[in-house]
Amino acid sequence: MLLGFLVCVFCVVYFTQRWVHTRKKVKSSLIPIAVNFHFTRKCNYECGFCYHTAKTSDKPTMIDAKFALRKLKDGGMRKLNFAGGEPFLYPNYLGELVRFCKQDLGLESVSIVTNGSKVKRDWFIRYAENLDIMAVSCDSFNKDTNVLIGRGKEGLHLEAVQEVSSLCREFRVKFKVNTVVCRYNWQEDMNHDISMLQPFRWKCFQVLIVPGENTGTDGTLKNATKFQISSTEFEAFTSRHEKVHGKRLVPEPNNLMRHSYLMIDEHLRFYASGKTPSERTLLDTDLQTLLKDAGWDETNFFKRGGVYDWSRNPNTTPCSNVNDKKLDW
Numbered sequence: 269m270l271l272g273f274l275v276c277v278f279c280v281v282y283f284t285q286r287w288v289h290t291r292k293k294v295k296s297s298l299i300p301i302a303v304n305f306h307f308t309r310k311c312n313y314e315c316g317f318c319y320h321t322a323k324t325s326d327k328p329t330m331i332d333a334k335f336a337l338r339k340l341k342d343g344g345m346r347k348l349n350f351a352g353g354e355p356f357l358y359p360n361y362l363g364e365l366v367r368f369c370k371q372d373l374g375l376e377s378v379s380i381v382t383n384g385s386k387v388k389r390d391w392f393i394r395y396a397e398n399l400d401i402m403a404v405s406c407d408s409f410n411k412d413t414n415v416l417i418g419r420g421k422e423g424l425h426l427e428a429v430q431e432v433s434s435l436c437r438e439f440r441v442k443f444k445v446n447t448v449v450c451r452y453n454w455q456e457d458m459n460h461d462i463s464m465l466q467p468f469r470w471k472c473f474q475v476l477i478v479p480g481e482n483t484g485t486d487g488t489l490k491n492a493t494k495f496q497i498s499s500t501e502f503e504a505f506t507s508r509h510e511k512v513h514g515k516r517l518v519p520e521p522n523n524l525m526r527h528s529y530l531m532i533d534e535h536l537r538f539y540a541s542g543k544t545p546s547e548r549t550l551l552d553t554d555l556q557t558l559l560k561d562a563g564w565d566e567t568n569f570f571k572r573g574g575v576y577d578w579s580r581n582p583n584t585t586p587c588s589n590v591n592d593k594k595l596d597w
Contacts (some may be wrong), residue, residue: 299344356386370398377578384428528568
């Protein structure tokens with residue numbers, strides 16, 4: 269009897285300690301829920317405030333890119349966004365990775381951010397079934413302002429935005445608009461034009477200065493300081509448009525944006541928005557080490573609405589997993 273009792277006590281103590289240890293380990297682990305993959309720095313536009321400037325013409329091999337993406341999926345990634353540079357400078361490479369993320373990895377959401385100028389209908393025919401969201405960058409509905417910012421020299425950017433919007437509707441891909449609010453557009457009234465485009469989400473960023481990328485010093489290729497606006501000016505822009513667009517508009521001032529985006533660059537190195545990448549890559553270092561080194565602000569990620577209705581499939585939403593213990597939300 270006594271022996272049985274002691275065995276029971278030992279089992280309770282042992283498994284309780286194991287449970288506590290496991291919970292501590294889970295809580296200390298970072299989960300890369302949503303990742304932005306800037307696989308190229310090359311771009312056909314010259315936006316003056318760009319924070320991922322064309323320092324190299326490198327992009328990872330397909331094998332390395334897929335290895336890194338699978339590693340992220342195994343670590344808990346649910347959404348992958350392709351960005352650049354301009355990702356559509358490599359349409360077949362981009363298309364294959366979009367297909368891989370949806371079909372092979374089974375991600376909840378696969379999205380692309382593009383300037384729209386290189387998007388073709390043939391690409392949608394081949395790959396759109398694997399794409400949840402396409403976001404097009406549109407900073408002004410005035411041709412002269414777009415040229416001044418650097419979004420195309422011929423003033424044809426707005427035509428590209430319209431074309432992407434039409435293709436998304438035709439192929440049932442969620443259409444999103446990204447706007448960088450800066451010195452040249454913060455006083456513009458975009459209510460009518462956004463209402464005509466009807467994006468499901470309109471992300472408005474306060475132009476961000478990133479050391480080593482767009483400070484205009486230390487050999488950086490861009491000088492975004494002349495595009496800067498104050499928090500008051502940014503709030504004036506968002507307030508003017510929130511009255512019409514409500515929750516569709518998602519404002520991101522610098523204090524929320526900085527460090528809240530988890531990104532990998534063309535060398536498969538992790539970094540957070542506003543921080544330079546380390547030298548270690550997804551090819552040679554374990555995921556948790558990379559995440560802790562990245563300087564990612566997980567709290568601000570959730571605070572800025574990093575999880576939203578990001579799947580084109582209405583039966584697959586992040587909200588359904590809000591009680592998933594693995595996420596520890």
